Amino acid sequence: xxxxxxxxxxxxxxxxxxxxxxxxxxxxxxxxxxxxxxxxxxxxxxxxxxxxxxxxxxxxxxxxxxxxxxxxxxxxxxxxxxxxxxxxxxxxxxxxxxxxxxxxxxxxxxxxxxxxxxxxxxxxxxxxxxxxxxxxxxxxxxxxxxxxxxxxxxxxxxxxxxxxxxxxxxxxxxxxxxxxxxxxxxxxxxxxxxxxxxxxxxxxxxxxxxxxxxxxxxxxxxxxxxxxxxxxxxxxxxxxxx
Ligand code: MN
Numbered sequence: 001x002x003x004x005x006x007x008x009x010x011x012x013x014x015x016x017x018x019x020x021x022x023x024x025x026x027x028x029x030x031x032x033x034x035x036x037x038x039x040x041x042x043x044x045x046x047x048x049x050x051x052x053x054x055x056x057x058x059x060x061x062x063x064x065x066x067x068x069x070x071x072x073x074x075x076x077x078x079x080x081x082x083x084x085x086x087x088x089x090x091x092x093x094x095x096x097x098x099x100x101x102x103x104x105x106x107x108x109x110x111x112x113x114x115x116x117x118x119x120x121x122x123x124x125x126x127x128x129x130x131x132x133x134x135x136x137x138x139x140x141x142x143x144x145x146x147x148x149x150x151x152x153x154x155x156x157x158x159x160x161x162x163x164x165x166x167x168x169x170x171x172x173x174x175x176x177x178x179x180x181x182x183x184x185x186x187x188x189x190x191x192x193x194x195x196x197x198x199x200x201x202x203x204x205x206x207x208x209x210x211x212x213x214x215x216x217x218x219x220x221x222x223x224x225x226x227x228x229x230x231x232x233x234x235x236x237x238x239x240x241x242x
Pocket of ligand 1: 142154175176177178195201214
């Protein structure tokens with residue numbers, strides 16, 4: 001089987017002090033690259049670039065993973081920033097929206113993680129709750145503290161008709177590091193997984209192999225069967241021979 005080439009979106013930081021050097025860096029979680037490689041794929045980091053070259057990336061890739069990070073810029077879904085919304089990274093948002101649109105156009109598999117799920121929903125016309133304080137549904141702790149990133153703190157229950165149900169079963173335990181959540185859902189998406197308080201934790205595209213999760217399976221990958229199953233099935237589905 002040909003190993004699929006999996007694009008990973010990245011974050012940037014400026015003026016990082018590294019001893020005698022001050023650097024501008026591009027980065028992504030190391031655990032994600034390990035999970036892709038061990039699931040049979042080739043990880044390929046994508047820097048934040050001009051949206052015009054998004055299609056060139058997607059044409060060469062077999063699948064795309066949208067990583068976590070900053071809050072999505074609220075003006076992209078018609079809102080002004082809430083006091084708890086962070087400064088964001090508009091260039092990153094705009095480039096990743098172009099990657100999402102190209103993935104839809106070229107029907108390439110996509111996995112959105114945390115911010116990746118939120119940005120995907122916004123890119124297709126949905127909206128977000130800018131903080132759990134303004135989501136009446138949120139009664140659980142979705143920003144876990146005093147625990148390791150691989151430790152789970154709440155459950156997710158999947159609908160029986162979903163593709164993720166077939167891969168992960170009726171329910172799993174997940175970690176939680178998000179202060180925002182999905183509000184209005186984009187038309188092309190179906191909610192397939194919810195936390196005990198009803199918060200949206202997983203979505204699927206109606207027709208495309210696009211999967212969105214609110215938790216961080218890459219940080220649980222080395223410790224948790226469901227997370228390794230999720231990566232294995234996603235990476236295998238990206239193979240050009242699949
Ligand atoms: Mn959560």
